[in-house]
Amino acid sequence: MDFTPTDAQRDLAKLTREILADGIPDPWRDLAQAGVLAAALPLGAGGDGYGVLERASILVELGRAAAPLPYLPSIATAAAAIARFGTGEQVERWAGPAGQGSPILTAALEAADPFRVSRENGRWVVSGAATAVPAPSADLFLVPAGARVFLVEPGDAGVTVETQEVLGGPGAGWLTLDGAVLPDDRVLGEPDAGESDGRVESWLRAHATVGACAAQLGVTERALEMTAEYAGTRVQFGRPIGSFQAVAQRLADAYIDVEAIRLTMWQAAWRLSEDLPCAAEIATAKFWAADGGHRVAHAAVHVHGGVGIDLDSPLHRYFLAAKYHEFTLGTATDHLRTLGTTLTSP
Numbered sequence: 001m002d003f004t005p006t007d008a009q010r011d012l013a014k015l016t017r018e019i020l021a022d023g024i025p026d027p028w029r030d031l032a033q034a035g036v037l038a039a040a041l042p043l044g045a046g047g048d049g050y051g052v053l054e055r056a057s058i059l060v061e062l063g064r065a066a067a068p069l070p071y072l073p074s075i076a077t078a079a080a081a082i083a084r085f086g087t088g089e090q091v092e093r094w095a096g097p098a099g100q101g102s103p104i105l106t107a108a109l110e111a112a113d114p115f116r117v118s119r120e121n122g123r124w125v126v127s128g129a130a131t132a133v134p135a136p137s138a139d140l141f142l143v144p145a146g147a148r149v150f151l152v153e154p155g156d157a158g159v160t161v162e163t164q165e166v167l168g169g170p171g172a173g174w175l176t177l178d179g180a181v182l183p184d185d186r187v188l189g190e191p192d193a194g195e196s197d198g199r200v201e202s203w204l205r206a207h208a209t210v211g212a213c214a215a216q217l218g219v220t221e222r223a224l225e226m227t228a229e230y231a232g233t234r235v236q237f238g239r240p241i242g243s244f245q246a247v248a249q250r251l252a253d254a255y256i257d258v259e260a261i262r263l264t265m266w267q268a269a270w271r272l273s274e275d276l277p278c279a280a281e282i283a284t285a286k287f288w289a290a291d292g293g294h295r296v297a298h299a300a301v302h303v304h305g306g307v308g309i310d311l312d313s314p315l316h317r318y319f320l321a322a323k324y325h326e327f328t329l330g331t332a333t334d335h336l337r338t339l340g341t342t343l344t345s346p
Contacts, residue, residue, distance in 0.1 A: 003266045008050055009057040012039055016061040028069050029101055037075050038099030041083045052207065052273040055080065056214040056265070063218020063325075066317040070104055070170040073134040076211040077204060078105035078142050081149070085189040085200050090151070094140055103139030107204050108175050109329060115145035115177065123183055126150055127158075129176045132328070136163050136173025142188065143177065144201035149188040156180050168317075168324030209286050209329050210272055213265040216289040216325035220258050220296040223318040227251065227300040230307070247303060254299045257292035264288045283339040289325060290332035297322035 005013070019030050031037055040054035055076040062071055079098040082090055082105070098105050108115075108130035115128030126145045133141065141152045141161075154161050158180035166172035184191050188200055228251055231242030241247050264285040271278035297319045301308035308315050330338070 001267070001270050003270060005057065006053065008039075008054050012036060012054055013057040013061050016058050017064070020061065020065040020067055027067065031069075031071075032099075032101030037071070037101060038096075041075065041079055041095060041099050051080075052210065052269050055207075055211065056269045059211050059214035060218040060221075063215035063220075063321065064222040066219060066222070066314070066321045068168070068170050068321075070106070070135040070138070072208065072211045072215060073106040073170065074098055074104045074138065077107050077208045078140070080207060081107070081142060081200065081204050082151075082188065084203070085149075087185075087190060089185070090188065094151070104135055104137070105140045105142070106133060106135040106138040107142040107208060108133045109144070109201075109205055109208060112174070115143055117146040117148065117150075120181075123181050124148075124150065124187065126152075126177045126180045126182060129174065131174050132164065132166065132172045133161075133175045134172060134328075135170045136161050136175075137171070141175060142204065143175070144198075144204065145177075147198045147201075148191070149200045149204065150182055151186045151188060152177065152180060152182070156182070166324070168320030168322070169328070205329070206272055206278070206282055209282050210265065210269050212325050212328045213261065213268065213285045213289040216293045216322065217258070217261050217265050219318055219321045219325060220254075220261060220293050223296060223300045223315065223322065224251070224254050224258050226315060226318070227254070227303050230304055241303070250299050250303060254296045257288070257296050260288045261285075261292050280339055280342045283335040283342060286330060286335040287332050287339065290327070290330075290335065293322045293326050294332070297326075 015034055016036055019034060020027055024030055036058060040050045042051065059072060059076060062069060075098060079095045082095040086095060094105060097103060110130055110132050111128060112131040113129040115126055118125045128145065143150045143152050152159055158178045160176045162174040164172045164174055231247055231251060232240050234241045268278055268281040268285040271281050300315060301319055304315055307313050
């Protein structure tokens, strides 16, 4: 395997960083106008060959800026899934426009009450609930139910979305479907074309998890840089605090954690991009993103002292973002259990 970034990865990362560094009031619009949102979607000749690795490179930059934009749920997860599995009509209606910045899409992958589906009078009836759905004001929700994934609009009968108080990301909502009745064109892909085996849900979950790890890499990488800079300029007892052994060791441990997040994320992303088995690699990457991310975030605040929790300092945004990605789609313990199950399965 070769983790050397492609020219497309470098260019997209550079462009994303430049846009986010400009301090513009609407970076989502500018990312769309610059072609960043659509670039890594397989929507024709302009996007051929782009995919997981390019989206991961963009997410790293979004993490470095601690930008609470809905790129992960809308583009890297939902729009990419529609572009991959959707019918021509679904791609034209949802994925293509999402790549231009609107509508916003998302996926309900953390079930609070597992979604159930039945067939009545030629239509699908779906009930259940999901918590911590990112971008709760989205225009379309991808909802796994049974062995299919449904396209649900917030205005559909029987659908309610309640905003939850979650910081550090693009918001969160509690999605409830109470007997929502959906026609065949609301099934992602053809209802009976072979995607009704849970494969689409697995694809969604894998890409969303790797995306969260990529964003966490950017968050922790930049938080460590900020902390190292602070430790080199903050003077105590006549010396920069970074010259004290305990502080230096804390930063060294954080560096190791960031590098572990980097290595495991790119390994998982590369295998995912090559359609290779990667359940163990994704679980490993998310473990490090959660466990290592926790340590880096706390080390950054600890070394900064009171400045680390001052709302006038940017570091608190990185702490919140790190905690958001730590718990998104499962904790470190959850993924250790997944890894154990994967390794012991015949």
